[in-house]
Amino acid sequence: MNRSMEFNEDGVLSVDFLAGFTIFMIALIMVISLLPGILAGIESEAIDYDAVAYRTSVILVEDPGWPSNPPWNQMDEYHKADIERMGLSLSKDTPNILSQGKIDLFFNRNADFALDEDDYRSKVIFGDIPYLYNFSLRIDGEQPLFVGQEIPESSYGYQRRLVKVKEESFAHINFTDGSHPEYSSSRVVWNVTDPPHQADFAVEMDYGELYDRSISPAYRIDPRSEELGFDMENMLHSLDWNLFLNNGTMTLEKVRLYKVLDDGSSQPLPYNWNDWNNETYIFYYGNTPGSSEASVLNGSSFPKTIENETYIRMDLNPPLPFSDEMTSGLRVNFTFNYIWDGSSDPISGHRYLSGIHEYNYDSDNVVQPYLVDGVMEVAIW
Incomplete structure (x- = not known):
């Protein structure tokens, strides 16, 4: 017995002590390794908000949405629940280049329906916490x-992103600028006993030509997802002045849409044709849109006779009829009726x-699509 005590006094540790000390060290190491995770939530709330703001900014400017x-911005109010993400980019191949149509709906500039706070939280922020937010462009x-x-x-997270916004194409047809003399003809010889003369003028889109994959989506005219518009001005001024001096008339009798096939043949669309419950087109006459003197019609309110008008504009809403068929096209056909009060030059x-x-x-x-500078700012708290 005395020998055993002497042996322990020489510095040899017991097995019980070694086991206890080992367990203590393992427990200490585990506690130390867990401390960063335990303290992360209280270390800096600003870092968490910044992370949410960054993730939200990526969705807005780099993602086209789903x-x-x-695209999701073509949904109507009855299909709003089908929108999963509200990204603003043109496509996955064009990060930081935003779609004008998506911008209009996102910032409630579209009359189709309005987004509410739950829409922004569930379709842009994707957080379990009911975050407050401010999105600006x-x-x-x-x-x-x-x-x-x-x-x-x-105490809020913030991200600032430099972006480009795609301005959509538009066609200005001015009948007096001389660039298209073939758009007015002078082959009708008239006297006071002749019946009215009827003639057509058309604007035509070839989908196969427009959807050219060699052109970047940033500069592509896309009838499936973008508004196409055109106006016609100085129509009366390009014609005979004695048409007006002698009380003659030029009357727009009807506007019809035609599906143009690859072989050149065409088929008229019904007046009430629409897709996604949106009107296919909006028609302005008398003055530019937004003017107090402008009158507005749409696909469901035609036909309507319009007499001696000198300015017409049409906005064609996406998706255009059959625009997913690359072998077809769309023709917007205007039928005018002319009555001249008095005889014409016989030559x-x-x-x-x-x-x-x-x-x-x-x-x-056509004025081609072009990019405009912009700044997107995201604040989350």
């Missing part, structure tokens, strides 16, 4: 856009509108 074909030359609440003085005859304006990548025909 569904993507047709400044586009060069336009008034700033924003949705959400007023940003607090502190030149009276002038009237005719021809087809091609909506394509010719800059003489």
